[in-house]
Amino acid sequence: MSRAALLVLADGRFPAGGHAHSGGAEAAVKAGRITSAAGLEDFCRGRLHTAGLVAGALAAAAVLGVPPGDLDAAADARTPSPALRGAARRLGRQLVRAARASWPSAELDALARDFPKGAHHPVVLGVTARAAGLAPVDAAYCALYESVSGPATATVRLLSLDPFEATGVLARLAPELDRAADTAVEAARWALDEGAGALPAASGPLLELGAEWHAGWPVRLFAS
Amino acid sequence: MTAAGVRAHARIVARADGRGGTALPVLDGAGPLAPRRTRASGDGARVMLVGAMSGPLGGDRFRVEARVEEGARLSVGSAAATLALPGQAKGEARYAVRLDVARGAELHWLPEQLISAAGSDLSVTTRAEVAAGARLVLREEQVLGRVGEEPGRLTSRLTVRVAGRTVLDQELRCGPGAPGGWDGPAVLAGHRSVGQLVVVRPEFAERPAEARTLGECAALMPLAGPAVLVSAVAPDALALRRVLDEALALLG
Amino acid sequence: MHLDHPHHGPAAVSADAHRPDGSRRALRIGLGGPVGSGKTATVAALCRALRDELSLAVVTNDIYTREDAEFLLREAVLPPERIAAVETGACPHTAIRDDISANLEAVEDLEDTVGPLDLILVESGGDNLTATFSKGLVDAQVFVIDVAGGDDIPRKGGPGVTTADLLVVNKTDLAPYVGSDLARMAADAKAQRAGLPVVLQSLRGGTGVADVAAWVRERLAAWTA
Numbered sequence: 001m002s003r004a005a006l007l008v009l010a011d012g013r014f015p016a017g018g019h020a021h022s023g024g025a026e027a028a029v030k031a032g033r034i035t036s037a038a039g040l041e042d043f044c045r046g047r048l049h050t051a052g053l054v055a056g057a058l059a060a061a062a063v064l065g066v067p068p069g070d071l072d073a074a075a076d077a078r079t080p081s082p083a084l085r086g087a088a089r090r091l092g093r094q095l096v097r098a099a100r101a102s103w104p105s106a107e108l109d110a111l112a113r114d115f116p117k118g119a120h121h122p123v124v125l126g127v128t129a130r131a132a133g134l135a136p137v138d139a140a141y142c143a144l145y146e147s148v149s150g151p152a153t154a155t156v157r158l159l160s161l162d163p164f165e166a167t168g169v170l171a172r173l174a175p176e177l178d179r180a181a182d183t184a185v186e187a188a189r190w191a192l193d194e195g196a197g198a199l200p201a202a203s204g205p206l207l208e209l210g211a212e213w214h215a216g217w218p219v220r221l222f223a224s
Numbered sequence: 225m226t227a228a229g230v231r232a233h234a235r236i237v238a239r240a241d242g243r244g245g246t247a248l249p250v251l252d253g254a255g256p257l258a259p260r261r262t263r264a265s266g267d268g269a270r271v272m273l274v275g276a277m278s279g280p281l282g283g284d285r286f287r288v289e290a291r292v293e294e295g296a297r298l299s300v301g302s303a304a305a306t307l308a309l310p311g312q313a314k315g316e317a318r319y320a321v322r323l324d325v326a327r328g329a330e331l332h333w334l335p336e337q338l339i340s341a342a343g344s345d346l347s348v349t350t351r352a353e354v355a356a357g358a359r360l361v362l363r364e365e366q367v368l369g370r371v372g373e374e375p376g377r378l379t380s381r382l383t384v385r386v387a388g389r390t391v392l393d394q395e396l397r398c399g400p401g402a403p404g405g406w407d408g409p410a411v412l413a414g415h416r417s418v419g420q421l422v423v424v425r426p427e428f429a430e431r432p433a434e435a436r437t438l439g440e441c442a443a444l445m446p447l448a449g450p451a452v453l454v455s456a457v458a459p460d461a462l463a464l465r466r467v468l469d470e471a472l473a474l475l476g
Numbered sequence: 477m478h479l480d481h482p483h484h485g486p487a488a489v490s491a492d493a494h495r496p497d498g499s500r501r502a503l504r505i506g507l508g509g510p511v512g513s514g515k516t517a518t519v520a521a522l523c524r525a526l527r528d529e530l531s532l533a534v535v536t537n538d539i540y541t542r543e544d545a546e547f548l549l550r551e552a553v554l555p556p557e558r559i560a561a562v563e564t565g566a567c568p569h570t571a572i573r574d575d576i577s578a579n580l581e582a583v584e585d586l587e588d589t590v591g592p593l594d595l596i597l598v599e600s601g602g603d604n605l606t607a608t609f610s611k612g613l614v615d616a617q618v619f620v621i622d623v624a625g626g627d628d629i630p631r632k633g634g635p636g637v638t639t640a641d642l643l644v645v646n647k648t649d650l651a652p653y654v655g656s657d658l659a660r661m662a663a664d665a666k667a668q669r670a671g672l673p674v675v676l677q678s679l680r681g682g683t684g685v686a687d688v689a690a691w692v693r694e695r696l697a698a699w700t701a
Binding site: 024028031033034039042043044045046047048049050051053073074076077078080081082083085176197200201202203204205206207208209210212213215216 | 381383389390391392393394395396397403404405406408409410411412413418435437440441442443445446447448453455456457
Binding site: 095157 | 543562563564570575577
């Protein structure tokens, strides 16, 4: 395996469409729930332990070889918002494209073929990490980091927040992200034996509600 | 500390009586979980869960099972809110709800709120198995703390399967000791009431419900299957109930 | 080792000239340029000029999701199913150059849903003079500037002005009112562009979008040859 492949995959410039998604930050900013770096930190911490943990476990389980179809169904059940399911599938389809160009593999080809409208992004992320020769924990880190880096970057643009403050938020979350990655991998190992139903189902009601609210806006900067 | 906590188990079985009505061949339970048959409306049976003691307390293990057999109709409510309190026994209290709805059957599971009092530690798991062609209305409401107090620790997982496929699996963790950010802008943002209303109807397979928002803090969301979830957060239990009722009325 | 199956599922290589079923995909032309230079008006005029002879569709990349798409819908230049809008996360140049995946999804979806298509116009959100389209997204690009934005823009150059396959200097009818020297703009553009074509146009009179439409037809002829 190549550890450096993790840097390629986790790079914010990896061309898989993430830049157009705020991870719920645009809705939270408009609702007045994020107005500062402190609010951003609170938002990111909540997202890390809910949607982030679920994404991390899904991605790690895909690396371990839990069937992508099972994981995709588990992701559907853990994503009640149709707007978020749509966004996750669009991002999954965009990632499959970049992944197949970067790490050609029969499993990625099969994923693209079996999910023409896109599989959930964390599932694709896991299959990609597997194709790149990465470990389950690498995929979990990638998913968890994206769950907080997306909102941080978006908030810099939405609030003209000082980018140094936003980066400070991400750095402060690092120790929690380490623990969440371990939890995600442990859960993924359970799922290997017990099935995808054993994966965490942590939810943030306002992430789902905000996504539905956001999807109804006629004018917005971010896709989700 | 040796107190072991209370074990309580209630069982309800609803069966079509062959004359267009619903019989209750099993209606077991006592103490904190006593099911009572009440006057029915229409051809369904109606049961009220009457708690003879407060609870659950730390270390308690409660379990409620309801099975609605083919063609039967059952509606279950509770006489009062369930209050989770700190107990003498160590460890968390557990409350398991298992619902099973057979083909052609209908269950309305509409208990009153669960109130997570300061210092309590409760884990609730609700699992509904709904057969193809069955109908379910399930409401859960969590109130974080009595008026003016901090909430206890609450973990609540809700899993709904329809025709063997999981259409909803959601866990909310909040209160002291819950993972960070639970009261922040991604999860509850200071709201002290949170609710879920799940409606499963076979006709949603053909004509899925339309997604819609009810203000910025509530939404009706079609799930990946013949079901919808209404999810809401609200400042208090009354406002929460109002928005869940409004959403249910929208579904017709 | 898996490279011998290039056409399974969606095309993995963005610049691939073929669709998964082996047929030739539509020609993709990008239109970029600063805010207010007349990109959307040019797209609308092109649609009116070409829609009877070609099967075409448009992807917009507005800074705010649907403004440009709504304009095209209001103007009724194409049926709504032939207009797709892509969100750009406040970074329109990223969506056309650095991470083109959302735009590729949009053009492929259009080919799937309303195809077969001859031509897809991809309109960038209004941006700066350095914003250009990736070759992975479009086959040719048009850069639209206007006389009111300052007649020194061609002289200043920048990737859009110097490298676009076609430079359009728009709103020539306004030149007398804003004090722009058209001859100087044309001469500067010629000097900057090493022989690449320049069109001076006004959509409010004269031949309108005819020169740009003719250039598009030439491109299409070369694409299908």
